Amino acid sequence: MRVTTQSLSNQVQESLQQAFQRMSQTQEAISSGKRINRLADDPFGAVRAIDLGNVAASLDQYDKNISSALPVLNQTDAVLGDVSDALNRAKELAVAMANGTLSSQDRAAAAGEAHQLFLRLVSLGNTKLENRYLFAGFKNGTAAFTEAAGVVTYNGDGGEIKIQANSSTDVAINLPGDKVFQGVGVIGGTDIFDALFDLETALNANDVSGANGINTQIGRLSKALDQVGSFRAEIGSRLGTLDAAGKALEVMKLGTTEMRSKIEDVDPLTAYSDFARLQQAFQAALQSSARVIQPSILDFLR
Numbered sequence: 001m002r003v004t005t006q007s008l009s010n011q012v013q014e015s016l017q018q019a020f021q022r023m024s025q026t027q028e029a030i031s032s033g034k035r036i037n038r039l040a041d042d043p044f045g046a047v048r049a050i051d052l053g054n055v056a057a058s059l060d061q062y063d064k065n066i067s068s069a070l071p072v073l074n075q076t077d078a079v080l081g082d083v084s085d086a087l088n089r090a091k092e093l094a095v096a097m098a099n100g101t102l103s104s105q106d107r108a109a110a111a112g113e114a115h116q117l118f119l120r121l122v123s124l125g126n127t128k129l130e131n132r133y134l135f136a137g138f139k140n141g142t143a144a145f146t147e148a149a150g151v152v153t154y155n156g157d158g159g160e161i162k163i164q165a166n167s168s169t170d171v172a173i174n175l176p177g178d179k180v181f182q183g184v185g186v187i188g189g190t191d192i193f194d195a196l197f198d199l200e201t202a203l204n205a206n207d208v209s210g211a212n213g214i215n216t217q218i219g220r221l222s223k224a225l226d227q228v229g230s231f232r233a234e235i236g237s238r239l240g241t242l243d244a245a246g247k248a249l250e251v252m253k254l255g256t257t258e259m260r261s262k263i264e265d266v267d268p269l270t271a272y273s274d275f276a277r278l279q280q281a282f283q284a285a286l287q288s289s290a291r292v293i294q295p296s297i298l299d300f301l302r
């Protein structure tokens with residue numbers, strides 16, 4: 001079969017274009033640092049890289065969820081610590097005032113401190129973090145508690161605000177205030193506010209051993225301390241869960257990044273070596289093609 005000058009010229013041009021394209025792709029990989037810059041470079045690898053990118057995005061979102069939850073839980077733990085301190089002081093006061101040698105004047109004076117502790121607990125129940133009330137449930141834009149004439153009303157709800165810590169774990173970041181402070185839904189629950197108000201009343205009435213006297217409030221305050229302690233332990237458990245989830249996320253993020261890098265990233269030494277080899281081959285092809293195609297076309301390809 002006779003090969004015409006035109007067909008030979010076309011073959012040479014096609015060969016040169018392919019060589020130039022390979023050289024250009026290698027140069028692009030060096031510039032971008034990526035082996036895959038478009039789907040055609042490696043369809044299977046590109047799909048795997050996209051999948052890993054989606055996984056990385058999910059891991060980043062879980063990490064953000066945990067970061068947003070930690071301040072809330074830590075603040076809640078600190079508030080519950082302050083509540084326990086106030087209750088301990090109230091119990092100490094009640095035990096001291098139950099002493100039979102004390103006078104009605106002594107107990108009336110102590111009633112003032114009991115009242116301040118009562119107001120302190122109401123204030124702690126209305127603690128805010130970034131303009132959100134910690135203990136109001138989903139109604140976190142509303143003060144959890146209001147007090148009038150010693151009666152404390154809960155204005156929140158029982159909603160639990162949850163975040164996703166990983167694909168299979170969600171964690172509540174709040175405690176409904178009526179459970180913590182008023183014992184609603186708690187087996188043997190105690191209304192902490194009532195206990196403090198009744199202690200104040202008993203002190204003012206100089207009532208030590210009556211049905212609602214100082215000795216009765218000592219027992220209620222002990223239960224209140226256990227109640228707050230159980231909720232504080234729950235917060236500690238949630239913090240532990242988030243800490244473990246966060247550490248697992250770091251390992252998974254590192255592994256995902258490494259896997260994606262192996263698929264996408266170019267080996268600089270190999271890429272530079274390939275580029276030099278392809279460049280030399282292209283220049284050699286140009287020179288050898290000078291005898292076949294017109295110089296003007298070669299000049300164009302250069």
